[in-house]
Amino acid sequence: MPGIMDILLKVVGGLGIFLYGMESMSEGMQKLAGERLKKIISALTTNRFMALLVGVVATVIVQSSSVTTVMVIGFVNALLMNLSQALGVILGANIGTTVTGWVLVLKIGKYGLPMAGLGALMGIFSKDSKGKYKSMLIMGLGMIFFGLELMSDGFRPLRSMPEFIELFQKFHVTNFGTLIMVATVGALLTALVQSSSATLGITITLAAQGLIDVRTGVALVLGLNVGTTITALLASIGAKPNAKRAAYAHTIINVVGIMWILPIYNQYLMFLDKFTDSAVETTRYLATAHTVFNIVNALLFVPFLPLLSRMLEKFVKGEEKVERKFTHLDSRILETPSLALDVGKKEIISLDNVIKGMFEYLKEAIGANLDSEDKKVRMVFETEDRIDLIQKEMFGYLKELLKKDMLDSNVDKARNQLALVDEYESLSDYITDIMKLHLKLKGNQLTLNTEKKSGIYELQEEIEEFLEFVAVAYKSNQKDIMIDAVNKSNRITAKFKKLRDEHLARIVSGDVDPMVSSIYMDILTNYRKLKNHIYHIAEVISGEKAI
CATH class of the missing domain: 1.20.58.220 (Phosphate transport system protein phou homolog 2; domain 2)
Structure with missing residues (x-):
């Protein structure tokens, strides 16, 4: 049986490959879809639902809610987007990022390495930048699945180690107190690695290996929605008041979302059971939990965006001194x-x-x-x-x-x-x-x-x-x-x-x-x-x- 160090090296290596794959795929898609993304952003109006849709589509394109929210902070800071539009886009980004979970539902882990190799070969023989970005996209996608496969292989031996089984059992959601604890762990882990995709990948891998049950997995997934807001908060440092308001709104929206979902957690799981069998399709169940929560939370918040905007304008004052600039560049x-x-x-x-x-x-x-x-x-x-x-x-x-x-x-x-x-x-x-x-x-x-x-x-x-x-x-x-x-x-x-x-x-x-x-x-x-x-x-x- 592999030792702890062997398991650790394989899991860390798999996580590193997974994260690098996410970054490569995201960068490839951003570069290839740059003009399309520009047209999507330019379609923004004061209509909250249109802004929501723009946030969904933009995040699906860049494959990262963090990238979208940081972009939004930049747009607001550069006066290219008002606060009302920004809040709508942020809600949409929360929905768009759930696509990552559905990508992971695909059972093609064994094809990850060949895909990464094919992407690398395409990059070597590509003569123009567009071809290179296509290769980055394919290689990144392959590395995501290969990284997940490595993590899964790394975690597998833990199922037969009594001390680890006992440890993970303590980590299960059994009551409201442990539910809050697990959701907090999901938030802290995501804030630490600044990637909700990493937390989602680890959660799916642990659940797939039976090391955690779906109740615990869903709690981790809900928590990552709060942890991912740290990126926007960091990006707002030194920004104009409206940009800071947009970043704070991202945190408020996700924290309030967790506050209303946790008290009805058991009912929420019963609702999910109507769509997916958690015992058979663990990955699909977690992806569904992530998507449904963000869609419902977004729909609940849309009517209150003007009110949230006014509250933020009242509490986040614009009196702080910033370096004088002569352009709107950000x-x-x-x-x-x-x-x-x-x-x-x-x-x-x-x-x-x-x-x-x-x-x-x-x-x-x-x-x-x-x-x-x-x-x-x-x-x-x-x-x-x-x-x-x-x-x-x-x-x-x-x-x-x-x-x-x-x-x-x-x-x-x-x-x-x-x-x-x-x-x-x-x-x-x-x-x-x-x-x-x-x-x-x-x-x-x-x-x-x-x-x-x-x-x-x-x-x-x-x-x-x-x-x-x-x-x-x-x-x-x-x-x-x-x-x-x-x-x-x-x-x-x-x-x-x-x-x-x-x-x-x-x-x-x-x-x-x-x-x-x-x-x-x-x-x-x-x-x-x-x-x-x-x-x-x-x-x-x-x-x-x-x-």
């Missing part, structure tokens, strides 16, 4: 690259709107001959400083994203966003430089004549139209824009040359103040540089510029 979203890129794109679109505001202030400053004390002039300089800080946040965010294992297409998108942020920051620099040149004229009590101002307005108007053209293309994912971009760029260049040549002709005639002449030429040159950077943005959007 590192918690980086685990889902497609969604992280969507957030990055929204920030770049916001940058475009900020630049348009700077152009408007610049035009008014030149037209009304405003000085440095005017609010609109100050706004240009303040906005340029803000864009510098936005660029810094975006660079940090996107560089962290590029460290993630992503599809090749997502890597290209992240690099493009880095390039676009850099180009928009350059636009703010040149607008600020033009404003400085205007203030230099003002400080020397000089001004541009009506003709020169008119020429500048026309040039700026065409540049703004060019910027609007590329912004619309970026929002609508239009790539076939280079013919129009070249035409617009050439038209602006021709306008610049016309204004420059007219000015040079006046210099020859001696009809221009030297300082006004120098500053006017610098202003025109900066407008030409603005055009160049907008053209670079068009190249990035079309994919014609190497990043």
Whole structure:
């Protein structure tokens, strides 16, 4: 008979393989379903039942309620989701995670190792990232079943060891006190390993080997629903008040769920007996217990989500000081690259709107001959400083994203966003430089004549139209824009040359103040540089510029 160390090594090894398989399968599914997940999240409305459905589907895709809840914390923190939506998604995640139990119902443990091997071979011979993620999914699934098989083999000898039989018998649910104790053990074990799937796998294995009965198994399964909330609580540390409220709601929902189910535990088991024979289908019985509890708990809570939301807003105040940020970027979203890129794109679109505001202030400053004390002039300089800080946040965010294992297409998108942020920051620099040149004229009590101002307005108007053209293309994912971009760029260049040549002709005639002449030429040159950077943005959007 194997010794205790042999049993321990096999069980620990099986658990490790099982957990790694869950992680690989989850990561593979996330990467392959990234775009689909993005569409699912974007379907969110204030409808509580729609949010519930989104939570179910998203969790089935990523195969982890912890991943979904952490994502939700990130979305709420980034202001992409309100608290009411988040609570609905969290309820749905509790239901979606029960799919793992049904995966384990499949009796294909002996095929786990061949599946893992097949997945590994697919990964070796795959030439693109999508193929590699498919191999991760298959390999992960195989490792889940192989890990369960190893744990089952490891626990099997314990059935014939009197001391262990006696130990496990003490662990059985015999009254309300032991019921609470076993549920607490399930919660603590899940909080410790931060994986409800691990607790579920161990519970199913112990029950399948007859080391615990189904009464005890169901109590452990109920307890893991509380333990799994620790991940969201950890993710909420340092988050905004609404994100913290979402994390606390996850814990409240699951704790209250345990509080109402434990007093009617015997009746609950009698209800389950109508669907599954616990003596014949132990694994199916535990999976049913997990699913039914979370569905009923979710349906009970849905009508009270607005009330829970108001309670959390009352008790979780938003007065705590957090580091000032200039974007809605949140590192918690980086685990889902497609969604992280969507957030990055929204920030770049916001940058475009900020630049348009700077152009408007610049035009008014030149037209009304405003000085440095005017609010609109100050706004240009303040906005340029803000864009510098936005660029810094975006660079940090996107560089962290590029460290993630992503599809090749997502890597290209992240690099493009880095390039676009850099180009928009350059636009703010040149607008600020033009404003400085205007203030230099003002400080020397000089001004541009009506003709020169008119020429500048026309040039700026065409540049703004060019910027609007590329912004619309970026929002609508239009790539076939280079013919129009070249035409617009050439038209602006021709306008610049016309204004420059007219000015040079006046210099020859001696009809221009030297300082006004120098500053006017610098202003025109900066407008030409603005055009160049907008053209670079068009190249990035079309994919014609190497990043």
